[in-house]
Amino acid sequence: MSTALAPPRARSRLLGRDVLRLGTTGLRARPTRAVLSALGIAIGIAAMIAVVGISASSQARLNDELDRLGTNLLTATPGKSLLGKATTLPADAVGKIGRIDGVQSVSSIAVLSVPVFRSPLSDPDATGGITTTVADDALLRVVSGSVRSGDWLNPATSGFPAVVLGHAAAERLGVVSPGTQIWLGSNYFTVVGILDPVPLAPDLDRAALIGGPVAKELFGFDGSPTTVYERSDDAAVDRVRSLLGPTITPQSPSDVEVSRPSDALAARNAANQAFTGLLVGLGSIALLVGGIGVANTMVISVLERRREIGLRRALGATRWHVLVQFLGEALLLSALGGVFGCALGTAVTGVMALVNDWPFTLPAVTIAAAVASTLVIGAVAGFYPAIRAARTPPTAALSS
Amino acid sequence: MNAIISLEDVQRSYGEPPVLACAGVTLTVERGELVAIVGPSGSGKSTLLNIIGTLDRPTGGVARIDGLAVADLDDRALSALRAHRIGFVFQQFHLAEGVTAVDNVADGLLYTGVPRAERRRRAVTALGRVGLSHRLGHRPNQLSGGERQRVAIARAVVGDPPLLLADEPTGNLDSASGAAVVELLHELNRQGTTVVVITHDVELAETLPRRISIRDGRVVDDFAEPGVAA
Numbered sequence: 123m124s125t126a127l128a129p130p131r132a133r134s135r136l137l138g139r140d141v142l143r144l145g146t147t148g149l150r151a152r153p154t155r156a157v158l159s160a161l162g163i164a165i166g167i168a169a170m171i172a173v174v175g176i177s178a179s180s181q182a183r184l185n186d187e188l189d190r191l192g193t194n195l196l197t198a199t200p201g202k203s204l205l206g207k208a209t210t211l212p213a214d215a216v217g218k219i220g221r222i223d224g225v226q227s228v229s230s231i232a233v234l235s236v237p238v239f240r241s242p243l244s245d246p247d248a249t250g251g252i253t254t255t256v257a258d259d260a261l262l263r264v265v266s267g268s269v270r271s272g273d274w275l276n277p278a279t280s281g282f283p284a285v286v287l288g289h290a291a292a293e294r295l296g297v298v299s300p301g302t303q304i305w306l307g308s309n310y311f312t313v314v315g316i317l318d319p320v321p322l323a324p325d326l327d328r329a330a331l332i333g334g335p336v337a338k339e340l341f342g343f344d345g346s347p348t349t350v351y352e353r354s355d356d357a358a359v360d361r362v363r364s365l366l367g368p369t370i371t372p373q374s375p376s377d378v379e380v381s382r383p384s385d386a387l388a389a390r391n392a393a394n395q396a397f398t399g400l401l402v403g404l405g406s407i408a409l410l411v412g413g414i415g416v417a418n419t420m421v422i423s424v425l426e427r428r429r430e431i432g433l434r435r436a437l438g439a440t441r442w443h444v445l446v447q448f449l450g451e452a453l454l455l456s457a458l459g460g461v462f463g464c465a466l467g468t469a470v471t472g473v474m475a476l477v478n479d480w481p482f483t484l485p486a487v488t489i490a491a492a493v494a495s496t497l498v499i500g501a502v503a504g505f506y507p508a509i510r511a512a513r514t515p516p517t518a519a520l521s522s
Numbered sequence: 523m524n525a526i527i528s529l530e531d532v533q534r535s536y537g538e539p540p541v542l543a544c545a546g547v548t549l550t551v552e553r554g555e556l557v558a559i560v561g562p563s564g565s566g567k568s569t570l571l572n573i574i575g576t577l578d579r580p581t582g583g584v585a586r587i588d589g590l591a592v593a594d595l596d597d598r599a600l601s602a603l604r605a606h607r608i609g610f611v612f613q614q615f616h617l618a619e620g621v622t623a624v625d626n627v628a629d630g631l632l633y634t635g636v637p638r639a640e641r642r643r644r645a646v647t648a649l650g651r652v653g654l655s656h657r658l659g660h661r662p663n664q665l666s667g668g669e670r671q672r673v674a675i676a677r678a679v680v681g682d683p684p685l686l687l688a689d690e691p692t693g694n695l696d697s698a699s700g701a702a703v704v705e706l707l708h709e710l711n712r713q714g715t716t717v718v719v720i721t722h723d724v725e726l727a728e729t730l731p732r733r734i735s736i737r738d739g740r741v742v743d744d745f746a747e748p749g750v751a752a
């Protein structure tokens with residue numbers, strides 16, 4: 123009869139806020155299952171966050187420490203001779219280095235082969251790895267060490283049988299306070315001080331430090347150092363480094379080994395980073411398993427809710443609406459795990475930082491990456507179940 | 523051309539070799555009719571109703587619903603037809619557990635793009651139409667079977683669709699609740715809705731002005747009370 127255009131038909135429409143509401147229906151209907159399936163993702167994310175947070179916090183601690191200790195300390199030691207026997211540096215090494223342009227301070231130690239015991243009655247074979255070491259007044263300042271109790275050697279005590287113990291040495295000898303007598307090279311020495319750990323010169327932790335004059339008098343010390351410590355202007359470190367060998371032994375500069383203790387500290391942290399890589403790997407596996415858990419939950423959910431899907435189709439839902447509902451549910455589920463995991467990982471980082479006395483450091487980009495990865499996981503995990511839900515024929519869904 | 527349902531030799535086959543659940547049905551239902559579809563179990567009543575409701579597509583013949591040829595429509599267009607033009611009532615109610623009557627009914631408008639507050643407002647009105655104004659906040663497990671089916675009917679008519687399809691709406695109800703549901707369908711029909719009801723219940727069918735009998739996927743009888751335009 124009429125050739126007029128058909129009136130525009132109303133479309134099937136689902137509002138965005140209703141998509142959100144729909145996404146939560148499955149979670150609210152079965153909260154236990156939702157929590158359990160989000161748990162895998164939570165653990166994975168927590169592991170990742172904790173690993174990154176812990177390594178960032180310990181790195182921050184190291185940076186603080188290096189700031190405090192300085193990175194301008196160089197040590198010079200004699201290279202191994204052909205026979206592999208440790209040798210010494212010339213006695214005038216300290217004076218020569220002090221004259222290099224840019225050098226701020228110089229100090230040295232000499233390790234003597236003199237055994238140390240708690241008392242004359244101690245088992246002579248149990249030396250405990252403590253080395254008798256000759257130190258000068260400047261040493262503690264140059265290596266940024268500090269005295270835990272008692273005093274550092276001074277010109278007066280250097281001439282007497284007085285000893286300062288590194289913290290490990292004190293522990294091994296069982297010395298807790300200054301004033302104690304120990305048996306050093308068949309002489310009684312009085313402990314006048316105990317040091318804190320010295321991060322830039324860990325050798326000193328195991329040392330029993332005595333003055334030069336008393337070492338000369340009792341053990342025939344000839345003044346040749348075994349290690350020279352030197353600090354220079356930050357800008358001059360590289361130049362000084364190349365000059366140390368030629369300055370100490372001009373005839374064979376390569377006999378002197380130069381190192382930078384702050385590099386060793388940084389390297390120790392780098393080794394920790396390798397461990398971090400392992401943990402990140404484990405975290406990714408947890409995430410993968412978590413994603414599979416979410417996918418599994420969603421597949422089961424789609425099977426269980428065929429009638430609901432059929433009903434929604436009868437009420438006018440398009441395939442797309444059904445797909446969006448289940449995809450949204452998977453995204454919410456993994457986002458739930460992600461939020462949980464972020465909180466847990468942050469808490470673990472906080473506790474570790476507190477326990478180890480690190481500055482709490484967690485880059486914001488880590489949290490952002492965690493959230494982004496949970497969304498990707500949710501989308502991937504939810505895609506197949508959502509497609510299945512959308513393909514469910516409305517009649518099959520209702521008659522089941 | 524004004525018929526709300528127009529089927530021409532509609533077939534629906536399942537499986538291989540094909541079994542015809544619908545073996546060539548031709549029938550027309552005009553707007554404003556109240557029709558019963560009767561027949562023994564397995565005769566193809568539900569199959570036919572699913573085709574009329576566009577939940578299923580015929581494998582042969584032409585189905586026109588509300589003036590539109592189903593074969594020409596894609597999933598979105600069919601969904602739109604169901605969202606705005608067709609209401610469904612099922613034997614098993616298919617209400618969402620743990621959701622109040624109002625929210626169950628409001629879901630009848632979920633896919634029409636109406637905001638939630640308005641959906642709930644209209645759901646309250648629809649529950650009033652089915653006589654459940656005193657059960658708005660009840661959940662399905664707090665309602666009797668008859669009340670649940672009336673909630674389902676309210677959900678089907680909350681959007682005022684011109685066509686209401688019911689597959690054995692009284693199948694799970696005792697006779698008193700069943701009678702109330704049938705009376706409700708009569709009332710909705712008086713208000714202008716075209717109603718198609720599948721039923722096993724011969725007595726119930728007798729009360730409806732037009733009865734279409736199905737057997738083995740075919741129409742074997744189409745009886746209209748005198749004085750009713752068919």
Ligand SMILES: Nc1ncnc2c1ncn2[C@@H]1O[C@H](COP(=O)(O)OP(=O)(O)OP(=O)(O)O)[C@@H](O)[C@H]1O
Pocket residue numbers: 536537542543561562563564565566567568569570
């Ligand atoms: N998905 C299907 N796959 C195969 N065969 C089907 C399917 N759905 C229905 N049938 C068959 O089609 C025929 C008609 O089924 P239908 O459900 O339409 O019957 P009905 O008249 O509604 O029966 P009842 O009164 O028991 O509900 C039956 O023989 C049935 O086995």
Ligand SMILES: [Mg+2]
Pocket residue numbers: 567568569689
């Ligand atoms: Mg049936």
